[in-house]
Amino acid sequence: MSSPPTKKRLAVWKFASCDGCQLSLLDCEDELLAVGEAIDIVNFPEATRYFEPGPYDLSLVEGSVTTPHDAERIQQVRRESKFLVTIGACATAGGIQALRNFRDADVAEMASVVYASPEYVSTLETSTAISDHVAVDFELRGCPINKKQLLEVILAFLHRRKPTVSHHSVCVECKLRGNVCVMTAHGTPCLGPVTHAGCGAICPAYDRGCYGCFGPMETPNTASLARQWKALGASDDEVKRAYRSFNGYAEAFRTESEKHE
Amino acid sequence: MKLPQSALLERASFDTLLDALRRRGFKVVGPVIQDEAIVYDTVTASADLPVGWTDEQDGGHYRLKRRKDEALFGYAVGPHSWKKYLHPANLKLWDATRDAGAALRFEEGDTEKPPKLAFLGVRSCELRAIAIQDKVFMGSAFTDEHYRKRRERIFTIAVNCGTAGGTCFCVSMKTGPKVTGDVAFDLALTELLEESGHYFLITAGSEAGAEILKELPTRPATPEDLATADAVVDRTAQNMGREMPAEGLPKVLLENLEHPRWDDVAERCLSCANCTMACPTCFCTTVEDTTDLTGDHAERWRRWDSCFTLDFTYMHGGSVQQSARSRYRQWMTHKLATWHEQFGSSGCVGCGRCITWCPVGIDLTEEAAAICTVENSNTATNISEPASRDPSP
Numbered sequence: 001m002s003s004p005p006t007k008k009r010l011a012v013w014k015f016a017s018c019d020g021c022q023l024s025l026l027d028c029e030d031e032l033l034a035v036g037e038a039i040d041i042v043n044f045p046e047a048t049r050y051f052e053p054g055p056y057d058l059s060l061v062e063g064s065v066t067t068p069h070d071a072e073r074i075q076q077v078r079r080e081s082k083f084l085v086t087i088g089a090c091a092t093a094g095g096i097q098a099l100r101n102f103r104d105a106d107v108a109e110m111a112s113v114v115y116a117s118p119e120y121v122s123t124l125e126t127s128t129a130i131s132d133h134v135a136v137d138f139e140l141r142g143c144p145i146n147k148k149q150l151l152e153v154i155l156a157f158l159h160r161r162k163p164t165v166s167h168h169s170v171c172v173e174c175k176l177r178g179n180v181c182v183m184t185a186h187g188t189p190c191l192g193p194v195t196h197a198g199c200g201a202i203c204p205a206y207d208r209g210c211y212g213c214f215g216p217m218e219t220p221n222t223a224s225l226a227r228q229w230k231a232l233g234a235s236d237d238e239v240k241r242a243y244r245s246f247n248g249y250a251e252a253f254r255t256e257s258e259k260h261e
Numbered sequence: 262m263k264l265p266q267s268a269l270l271e272r273a274s275f276d277t278l279l280d281a282l283r284r285r286g287f288k289v290v291g292p293v294i295q296d297e298a299i300v301y302d303t304v305t306a307s308a309d310l311p312v313g314w315t316d317e318q319d320g321g322h323y324r325l326k327r328r329k330d331e332a333l334f335g336y337a338v339g340p341h342s343w344k345k346y347l348h349p350a351n352l353k354l355w356d357a358t359r360d361a362g363a364a365l366r367f368e369e370g371d372t373e374k375p376p377k378l379a380f381l382g383v384r385s386c387e388l389r390a391i392a393i394q395d396k397v398f399m400g401s402a403f404t405d406e407h408y409r410k411r412r413e414r415i416f417t418i419a420v421n422c423g424t425a426g427g428t429c430f431c432v433s434m435k436t437g438p439k440v441t442g443d444v445a446f447d448l449a450l451t452e453l454l455e456e457s458g459h460y461f462l463i464t465a466g467s468e469a470g471a472e473i474l475k476e477l478p479t480r481p482a483t484p485e486d487l488a489t490a491d492a493v494v495d496r497t498a499q500n501m502g503r504e505m506p507a508e509g510l511p512k513v514l515l516e517n518l519e520h521p522r523w524d525d526v527a528e529r530c531l532s533c534a535n536c537t538m539a540c541p542t543c544f545c546t547t548v549e550d551t552t553d554l555t556g557d558h559a560e561r562w563r564r565w566d567s568c569f570t571l572d573f574t575y576m577h578g579g580s581v582q583q584s585a586r587s588r589y590r591q592w593m594t595h596k597l598a599t600w601h602e603q604f605g606s607s608g609c610v611g612c613g614r615c616i617t618w619c620p621v622g623i624d625l626t627e628e629a630a631a632i633c634t635v636e637n638s639n640t641a642t643n644i645s646e647p648a649s650r651d652p653s654p
Contacts, residue, residue, distance in 0.1 A: 034554040164549045178341065186297055192533070193535070193620050221532065224528065228321065
């Protein structure tokens with residue numbers, strides 16, 4: 001009874017990213033053996049060279065699309081995957097590397113400044129979310145993702161149910177753990193009211209404002225929060241920079257950041 | 262036993278009250294300073310209280326300030342409310358295990374006997390809030406046993422407010438600032454900071470309270486002492502930070518469901534849910550199920566939820582309340598209007614938490630007043646003709 005008759009096959013894919021999110025899977029130390037029991041991990045280059053060709057029952061995709069090669073590769077991953085789940089800010093919003101999307105300068109010019117031999121670099125003008133290229137079955141947010149939420153998504157997939165992942169604000173998590181609101185009580189600008197829950201309100205618990213690592217919540221009122229930041233003394237530039245970080249190219253954060261240019 | 266009994270306790274002897282509670286097996290919880298705010302947590306001695314502190318409160322604004330004296334209760338309510346003890350934010354309802362024979366075995370999740378807690382420093386508005394939650398959780402044939410078993414073991418030491426907060430409006434809600442005999446409490450204190458000394462007028466509100474009062478090193482209260490204590494509360498009542506329009510509010514709100522003010526507030530509302538989480542009467546919860554990797558063990562947890570989330574009204578096909586406008590309107594009309602029909606009173610006790618802890622400072626009293634303004638207000642006749650709701654051709 002403990003394991004399904006035929007084990008599902010899991011593949012982990014990397015696009016433009018820092019690898020931190022897929023490391024969350026390895027970080028499930030106590031549960032990792034049980035994960036291996038419940039599901040066959042047949043492609044996970046971060047952990048092993050062992051590789052089996054598709055098709056796959058579940059693909060976890062980390063990273064954004066930044067090269068012509070990756071733009072083709074994600075199509076292949078989609079074709080071989082029954083369920084495709086994107087993990088992390090790069091895969092769900094383009095990541096910090098999507099800051100390039102805001103630049104007028106062309107990407108070749110930027111590459112020439114950064115690289116000694118830019119002629120070896122083949123890159124796109126933009127960094128975009130996986131969902132801009134293929135259909136995605138579920139997006140797990142975070143920079144990095146929360147490993148408990150990752151386990152929950154895998155569990156929900158295995159047991160054919162909806163993942164218990166809330167889309168409300170970080171404020172709810174603050175209140176559930178009894179945090180004092182840093183914005184109201186300390187005057188610290190905080191992105192919590194417009195940010196997707198999932199981290200467990202770590203920063204406010206340590207007297208810091210939320211940095212928005214999990215991207216926009218379900219119904220983000222970014223304009224109202226920006227007005228309050230300015231009332232607390234933040235400049236337009238600070239508001240712009242706050243919205244324009246790991247999830248800066250997520251629509252709600254992007255459009256608000258553009259109002260403060 | 263004749264109630265109430267009143268007596269005077271010197272500040273220097275205040276800890277004898279805590280000792281008496283501990284002797285009876287109570288753990289005392291009350292106001293303490295944490296993270297630059299006055300929250301509720303364990304109190305082991307009067308020195309743990311926010312001695313000499315007060316708070317400055319306004320819409321979306323809370324700061325601690327020093328007082329010129331050494332008052333123990335010289336502030337208004339903070340971000341926490343007593344519901345965190347009576348109606349826990351997270352609670353395991355049950356777990357289920359599938360054994361080798363594929364049979365399911367269920368076990369209750371909340372089986373522990375709750376601690377005997379003494380709530381120290383409960384304000385009049387908070388007593389009313391507890392009374393409202395008593396009605397919500399225990400007022401019908403369907404009692405919430407999790408709430409009941411916690412509630413039954415509480416000893417309540419109320420405090421008459423000597424300081425009005427900037428967002429307080431208990432006077433217009435008729436819920437304070439004086440603790441009155443029509444709500445349950447065990448002891449009620451009035452802090453007196455007079456030239457003649459720093460002392461507390463203590464009144465017993467129950468037999469259990471009267472018994473403790475007898476053990477304390479008090480002296481009898483004179484009619485002058487009672488008058489001084491009344492003057493303290495009267496002064497607080499004169500200094501309310503806010504006022505709620507009182508007359509006919511439920512009717513006006515329900516007759517103005519299409520008032521343009523709802524659009525204005527929606528433009529500011531973050532739907533972040535802070536108001537509902539901070540509110541001492543909001544009681545909504547959701548349940549979350551978890552499973553382990555084998556699928557042989559499942560748990561069901563209950564946690565605080567809010568009518569400001571999309572999931573709250575999710576039904577097959579989507580959420581009923583999509584817009585911030587409809588969510589704010591639902592919350593406010595429930596709190597101030599339909600609560601009367603459901604539970605026989607307003608759901609608001611005028612504590613001001615929803616105003617102070619709204620990150621953008623939306624003010625419930627200001628919104629209510631705006632909807633009550635004559636020039637914008639619809640009449641009952643308009644409501645019966647919902648032309649404005651018809652979709653445009």
